[in-house]
Amino acid sequence: MKPFEFIKAETTEDAIAALAEHGPDIRILAGGTDLLVDLKHAGASPGVVLDISRVDDLSAISLADDGLHIGAAVTHTEIMDDPLIEEHAPAMIDAAHTVGAVQTRNLGTIGGNLVTCVPSMDSGPVLMALEAEVTLAGSGGRRRMKLTEFFVGPRKTILATDELLLEIVIPTENLGKPAHFLKFGLRKGQALALVNVASSLWLEDGKITAPRIALGAVAPVVIRCEGAEAALEGQAVSDQVIAEAAKIAAGEARPIDDFRASKEYRMDLIEVGVRRTLAAAIELAGQEGE
Numbered sequence: 001m002k003p004f005e006f007i008k009a010e011t012t013e014d015a016i017a018a019l020a021e022h023g024p025d026i027r028i029l030a031g032g033t034d035l036l037v038d039l040k041h042a043g044a045s046p047g048v049v050l051d052i053s054r055v056d057d058l059s060a061i062s063l064a065d066d067g068l069h070i071g072a073a074v075t076h077t078e079i080m081d082d083p084l085i086e087e088h089a090p091a092m093i094d095a096a097h098t099v100g101a102v103q104t105r106n107l108g109t110i111g112g113n114l115v116t117c118v119p120s121m122d123s124g125p126v127l128m129a130l131e132a133e134v135t136l137a138g139s140g141g142r143r144r145m146k147l148t149e150f151f152v153g154p155r156k157t158i159l160a161t162d163e164l165l166l167e168i169v170i171p172t173e174n175l176g177k178p179a180h181f182l183k184f185g186l187r188k189g190q191a192l193a194l195v196n197v198a199s200s201l202w203l204e205d206g207k208i209t210a211p212r213i214a215l216g217a218v219a220p221v222v223i224r225c226e227g228a229e230a231a232l233e234g235q236a237v238s239d240q241v242i243a244e245a246a247k248i249a250a251g252e253a254r255p256i257d258d259f260r261a262s263k264e265y266r267m268d269l270i271e272v273g274v275r276r277t278l279a280a281a282i283e284l285a286g287q288e289g290e
C-alpha cells in the first residue's frame, strides 16, 4: 500500500469540499471493508483518503414525509438493530444479516455496499424491490434518483468524482410493504451470493398489486424483473401464477458460468428464489390483512 494523506470529515460540507479540492485523486473511506482490499491488492493508490465514518448526518436513520431516510454511512449492524427499519422495511434486516460476519457488518456500511456496486451485493435487491431512491451530493448541489439509475455496470455507479452518496430513501408509499429476501451461496455464512432475490407486493381483494422482483449476482448489476412483475400484476394468487412469474424472471437474468456455479444452476436458483420470496411476501400480506 502506498502512502496517502488522510482527511477526516466532521460534516457533509467538509467531505464535499475535500472532494472538490482533490478530484479523482481522493477516495472515500466509510467502513473500509472494500476499500482496504482495493488499496492493498487492486493497485488503487489515491493521494488522499477521506474518512466519512464519523459524519453524523451520514449515520442517521429517520422518518420524514417523503419516506425512510438511511444515511450512507449506516452500518449493516445498525440496520439490523434499528426500530424504524424493523417497523417499515424489515426485509432490509434479513439482507443485512447475510453480509459477511459480525466484524464486517459492524464496519461495513450500506453506502459502501451500493457504491462498490458488485452484482452480488446483498443490500441491492431489497432496496430495489422497495423502489428506493438515493441522494447524491457534490459541489454542484444535490440530486436524487431511483436506485435503478444509480447502478451503471459492475463496480460502476453514476457518482461523479466530486460526489458522495448521502442517503438512501424508501418512499412513503412502500413503507411496510410486504417483502422478503433470500440469498443462495456456497455456504450459509461468509459467502458471496450465487443468486440473491427480493420480492415485494401488496394484496388487494386477493389480487397481487405492485409486485416488484429484484435479482442480484445474475447480471452486470442488480436488476428488476419487469416482465415477471407485469405477469403478476392484478392476478389472483395461485401456485401457477407464481411459477410462471419465476420462469419469466429467470429468462430476464443473464447469469454467468464460473468456478462457483454453472449458469444452469443459477437459473434454477432464480426460479426457486423468486417462488419462495413471492410466497413469503404473499403470506406476510395475508397476515397484515387479517
Ligand SMILES: Cc1cc2nc3c(=O)[nH]c(=O)nc-3n(C[C@H](O)[C@H](O)[C@H](O)COP(=O)(O)OP(=O)(O)OC[C@H]3O[C@@H](n4cnc5c(N)ncnc54)[C@H](O)[C@@H]3O)c2cc1C
Binding pocket: 027, 028, 029, 030, 031, 032, 033, 034, 035, 036, 052, 072, 073, 098, 099, 100, 101, 104, 107, 108, 109, 110, 111, 112, 113, 114, 115, 116, 120, 121, 122, 123, 159, 163, 164, 165, 166, 190, 191, 192, 193
Ligand atoms: C470478509 C468480507 C466479507 C464480505 N461479505 C459480503 C457479503 O456477504 N455481502 C456483501 O454484499 N458484501 C460483502 N462484503 C463487502 C463489503 O463488506 C460491503 O460491500 C460493505 O458494505 C462495504 O461498506 P464499507 O463501508 O466497508 O465500504 P468502504 O470499503 O469504506 O467503501 C467501498 C467503496 O465505496 C466508496 N464509498 C463508501 N461510502 C461512500 C459514500 N457515502 N459515497 C461515495 N462513495 C462511497 C469507497 O470510496 C469505496 O470505493 C464483504 C467484505 C469482506 C471484507
